[in-house]
Amino acid sequence: xxxxxxxxxxxxxxxxxxxxxxxxxxxxxxxxxxxxxxxxxxxxxxxxxxxxxxxxxxxxxxxxxxxxxxxxxxxxxxxxxxxxxxxxxxxxxxxxxxxxxxxxxxxxxxxxxxxxxxxxxxxxxxxxxxxxxxxxxxxxxxxxxxxxxxxxxxxxxxxxxxxxxxxxxxxxxxxxxxxxxxxxxxxxxxxxxxxxxxxxxxxxxxxxxxxxxxxxxxxxxxxxxxxxxxxxxxxxxxxxxxxxxxxxxxxxxxxxxxxxxxxxxxxxxxxxxxxxxxxxxxxxxxxxxxxxxxxxxxxxxxxxxxxxxxxxxxxxxxxxxxxxxxxxxxxxxxxxxxxxxxxxxxxxxxxxxxxxxxxxxxxxxxxxxxxxxxxxxxxxxxxxxxxxxxxxxxxxxxxxxxxxxxxxxxxxxxxxxxxxxxxxxxxxxxxxxxxxxxxxxxxxxxxxxxxxxxxxxxxxxxxxxxxxxxxxxxxxxxxxxxxxxxxxxxxxxxxxxxxxxxxxxxxxxxxxxxxxxxxxxxxxxxxxxxxxxxxxxxxxxxxxxxxxxxxxxxxxxxxxxxxxxxxxxxxxxxxxxxxxxxxxxxxxxxxxxxxxxxxxxxxxxxxxxxxxxxxxxxxxxxxxxxxxxxxxxxxxxxxxxxxxxxxxxxxxxx
RNA sequence: GCUGAAAUAGCUCAGUCGGUAGAGCACUUCACUCGUAAUGAAGGGGUCGUGGGUUCGAGUCCCAUUUUCAGCUCCA
Numbered sequence: 102x103x104x105x106x107x108x109x110x111x112x113x114x115x116x117x118x119x120x121x122x123x124x125x126x127x128x129x130x131x132x133x134x135x136x137x138x139x140x141x142x143x144x145x146x147x148x149x150x151x152x153x154x155x156x157x158x159x160x161x162x163x164x165x166x167x168x169x170x171x172x173x174x175x176x177x178x179x180x181x182x183x184x185x186x187x188x189x190x191x192x193x194x195x196x197x198x199x200x201x202x203x204x205x206x207x208x209x210x211x212x213x214x215x216x217x218x219x220x221x222x223x224x225x226x227x228x229x230x231x232x233x234x235x236x237x238x239x240x241x242x243x244x245x246x247x248x249x250x251x252x253x254x255x256x257x258x259x260x261x262x263x264x265x266x267x268x269x270x271x272x273x274x275x276x277x278x279x280x281x282x283x284x285x286x287x288x289x290x291x292x293x294x295x296x297x298x299x300x301x302x303x304x305x306x307x308x309x310x311x312x313x314x315x316x317x318x319x320x321x322x323x324x325x326x327x328x329x330x331x332x333x334x335x336x337x338x339x340x341x342x343x344x345x346x347x348x349x350x351x352x353x354x355x356x357x358x359x360x361x362x363x364x365x366x367x368x369x370x371x372x373x374x375x376x377x378x379x380x381x382x383x384x385x386x387x388x389x390x391x392x393x394x395x396x397x398x399x400x401x402x403x404x405x406x407x408x409x410x411x412x413x414x415x416x417x418x419x420x421x422x423x424x425x426x427x428x429x430x431x432x433x434x435x436x437x438x439x440x441x442x443x444x445x446x447x448x449x450x451x452x453x454x455x456x457x458x459x460x461x462x463x464x465x466x467x468x469x470x471x472x473x474x475x476x477x478x479x480x481x482x483x484x485x486x487x488x489x490x491x492x493x494x495x496x497x498x499x500x501x502x503x504x505x506x507x508x509x510x511x512x513x514x515x516x517x518x519x520x521x522x523x524x525x526x527x528x529x530x531x532x533x534x535x536x537x538x539x540x541x542x543x544x545x546x547x548x549x550x551x552x553x554x555x556x557x558x559x560x561x562x563x564x565x566x567x568x569x570x571x572x573x574x575x576x577x578x579x580x581x582x583x584x585x586x587x588x589x590x591x592x593x594x595x596x597x598x599x600x601x602x603x604x605x606x607x608x609x610x611x612x613x614x615x616x617x618x619x620x621x622x623x624x625x626x627x628x629x630x631x632x633x634x635x636x637x638x639x640x641x642x643x644x645x646x647x648x649x650x651x652x653x654x655x656x657x658x659x660x661x662x663x664x665x666x667x668x669x670x671x672x673x674x675x676x677x678x679x680x681x682x683x684x685x686x687x688x689x690x691x692x693x694x695x696x697x698x699x700x701x702x703x704x705x706x707x708x709x710x711x712x713x714x715x716x717x718x719x720x721x722x723x724x725x726x727x728x729x730x731x732x733x734x735x736x737x738x739x740x741x742x743x744x745x746x747x748x749x750x751x752x753x754x755x
Numbered sequence: 756g757c758u759g760a761a762a763u764a765g766c767u768c769a770g771u772c773g774g775u776a777g778a779g780c781a782c783u784u785c786a787c788u789c790g791u792a793a794u795g796a797a798g799g800g801g802u803c804g805u806g807g808g809u810u811c812g813a814g815u816c817c818c819a820u821u822u823u824c825a826g827c828u829c830c831a
Contacts, residue, residue, distance in 0.1 A: 210759055300826035301758025308828040312758055315826070343824090348766080356804065356822045412831055433831090468756050468829060477830080533831090568831055586830090655788040682788070690792035704790060716791070 105156040117152035136167035137283040146283035162322035172197035174285040175320040181276035182222035193254040201319025211299040230289030231274035243268035293327035294320040337580040342633035343474030361472035361479035368646035389458035394438035431464035448604040454490040461485040475630035488617040509622045514744045524565030569595040591618040643739040651678040654704030661708040719747040
């Protein structure tokens, strides 16, 4: 057989060989660091046999799949360590994940001391350097094998495999685990690992099941890479919005106000106001009209919308139906309110599309463990909108919503940081959705084509649609890699029926419109959080709550400083003056730490010549300018929403 | 909601065996009137998240509760 290697060279062998043997044949050095193989694009175990012509790559920990294999084997070493130190622990599953691996055990919670003990035991296991060996058993024998080992979770896993499945196991010394692989050849090839944390996790990800104890860890090719990763973890904490946003006095929380109810402080509120004004104006340019509808409604409304039956747990209900004549609930969405705006008058086909926008505050009674900083809260404000359109306008309008979303993201400088998800229904879970399979497939096809036409890269996911239709969700990751929806655009051909919405067509007939539910920028709180992390607090000037700080050299120049500040404010620039009798070095230090983009130093020279000394966060010392020159410069930057990318010399030093 | 950890001055944190509550920064006042990342001195500031309990005595031990953090689950 002929084996084509990664570099294009061809090896010929007379008989079948394992991937590992081929690696050895290429070089002993390669075999030592080999983690797994890739045959015709498919990841394989080193023990797998190659018996026909194919292309083959030997993957090491420098390859993504190789590193995954290394981490998976490290998870097995952890499992062995747990069985040695805590023999009563029951094994469940232990996969590799994005930044490492985890393994779930049925056992009492692990403390940090336990993890340290386990790390030490892992070191011993790795030093022993047992070979990992694979063997297979038929299903019934596999069940019996795991029953004898008293591993009930493993038995359950095997029972869920098909009747005719041949079950593979990997052993290392005395330790055996049910596993599909691939794995390293020996535990001694694990060089750098760390157990990072432990926490509870439900068996099979279902909250009705028992809670297991999950140990998270990571492993790398080299100790230096591990150290680098751990340092990276420390560094990203510095841009964590929940920490930085509080330090910068953008928001705070108060015990007696409650969970998920952050208070936006003047600086955070200013930033949100800036975004809100911008988006409202932009939507108006794009043909939106604004509504302002109530924050609550009687239960009657939610009974029509279906929320009373399906979403009551998620709403804040005011009053008790058994006692009160009228029961109200704070709104968890704006849809029906805007529908009633539409329904207030009869509409012609000529009136459509109608684009309703509202800066809308919503309330959702999230479970107590779900709240987080500004990203998951119980009260939040979104730039919500509903487009009521004729079916023939749907595709164009959907495109318009995507274009608006893209414009918002690009202007904020985060357009490159998002992924687009086509959120589809789950054909295996039809009862969760309204409508026929044909309609679902068709509308999903429409959205798919729109994304393709706009050349937006996207991925598809089943089971993420709204119950009334598929949608595009624009997803972003926070500094810890956790994903949130930033923007959503939903295709709805269903709810108009439920609310008896119609328009009159050319023939004088009543016709159901289609609806697009969309946000142009999503949740303001969440977007603010995202911007804090993206820019580490150094926002583009147009978004900064304080754009310029005037720094008089001493109190003697206060009058001039006030004059400068006044003129800046007259030009719509957010300016303040530091009047304290501190040294200029101290004032500059504080201004920089507050991440203010521009500071204007004014003293005797400036006052006499009518100048300002400009120092910016972007380029350091920009020299002396007339105040008018500076105002022109910064106004242009703010008006065009420019994102200056230069990094201050001082920043590079630090 | 579940598992675990935590809560001490505005912030970051120390507080030993259960024995009168501490630092730095910040704040206030005074002096200095300063030229590009920390001027000096003095001063004020605490029911140790909250409520119970054990004890002669609780920041420290126990219980409950609230909030925060990590993770799980959830996010029509």
